[in-house]
Amino acid sequence: MNPTIRPMTMEDLDAIVALEKRIFTEPWSKNSFAAELVGKKYSFPLVMELDEKIVAYAVVWHFFDELHIANIAVHPDYRRMGLGKKFMEYILEKFGDAEFAFLEVRPSNTAAVKLYQSFGFKVLSTRKHYYHDGEDALVMVKDLRK
Numbered sequence: 001m002n003p004t005i006r007p008m009t010m011e012d013l014d015a016i017v018a019l020e021k022r023i024f025t026e027p028w029s030k031n032s033f034a035a036e037l038v039g040k041k042y043s044f045p046l047v048m049e050l051d052e053k054i055v056a057y058a059v060v061w062h063f064f065d066e067l068h069i070a071n072i073a074v075h076p077d078y079r080r081m082g083l084g085k086k087f088m089e090y091i092l093e094k095f096g097d098a099e100f101a102f103l104e105v106r107p108s109n110t111a112a113v114k115l116y117q118s119f120g121f122k123v124l125s126t127r128k129h130y131y132h133d134g135e136d137a138l139v140m141v142k143d144l145r146k
């Protein structure tokens, strides 16, 4: 399996928003994704393709010495095949000149928490009732200087 990763484009948005709605209880809107594609110097929206089909996507913010993984998801039919791991490896390599990588995750999201832990992310703090349904968010950080 040899997925490719490229910048997200406006033409990708219908497919991505359909996936986003399927995957998340608080999905980003099409406008939110579109806003990432225009004029934000620090935003890097990416898609991963396999045989020209979008199988994963991510939005990465890179400002100053910080990296924020604002969104990352793998198509439900393509999970547990190592694609999430490949995507994280790519992101951390491409933006490896940053000093710290941050992200937020639901403590109940075992798959994501385990993925991040496997890359050395540690829980920095908890944001109480961060999500609309009242669940807290874990703020996780990885020191990229090590």
Ligand SMILES: CC(C)(COP(=O)(O)OP(=O)(O)OC[C@H]1O[C@@H](n2cnc3c(N)ncnc32)[C@H](O)[C@@H]1OP(=O)(O)O)[C@@H](O)C(=O)NCCC(=O)NCCS
Residues within 6 Å of the ligand: 023, 072, 073, 074, 075, 078, 079, 080, 081, 082, 083, 084, 085, 086, 104, 105, 106, 109, 110, 111, 112, 114, 115, 116, 118
């Ligand atoms: C989290 C997510 C991106 C993982 O993608 P994936 O392609 O299935 O992950 P991989 O196959 O690359 O797995 C890499 C590692 O992550 C962990 N992991 C992934 N899915 C897991 C699961 N269901 N249960 C436990 N650990 C899991 C494991 O440590 C795994 O390594 P292993 O296979 O050697 O055990 C995917 O489940 C997803 O898109 N979830 C919905 C969206 C989401 O929650 N995004 C994160 C928001 S913060």
